[in-house]
Amino acid sequence: MTHKTTLVHTFRKAAIVVALMFCFSLHSAGQAPGQGQRTPAEIEWEAEQKKAAEKAANEKRQQDLKKDTDKLLQLATELKQYVDKTNEHTLSVEVIKKAEEIEKLAHTVKEKMKGPY
Helix, strand or coil: CHHHHHHHHHHHHHHHHHHHHHHHHHHHHHCCCCCCCCCCHHHHHHHHHHHHHHHHHHHHHHHHHHHHHHHHHHHHHHHHHHHHHHCCCCCCCHHHHHHHHHHHHHHHHHHHHHCCC
């Protein structure tokens, strides 16, 4: 390697080091001292917010479950009425559709009961 080649490599290494230092200084300049570190009060507040959000989500899920189970009861009652009107030789398309609707809603209720976990 010639002296000129060594000088070029040294210059490139120095340029890379300067560029990295410049990037680091830009990154550091944008942060106030201690930024990124949360105080105990901030941590507690975040925990309370998370707990409140989880509680609200559970309350909403419970309301949805009540609404869905009310609908499920209504559909089951309607299905019973349809079946009572038929005999062994008659099977109404409405009965099949009602049973499918009940099946879908029951599956939805089951998934909601499992929760988001």
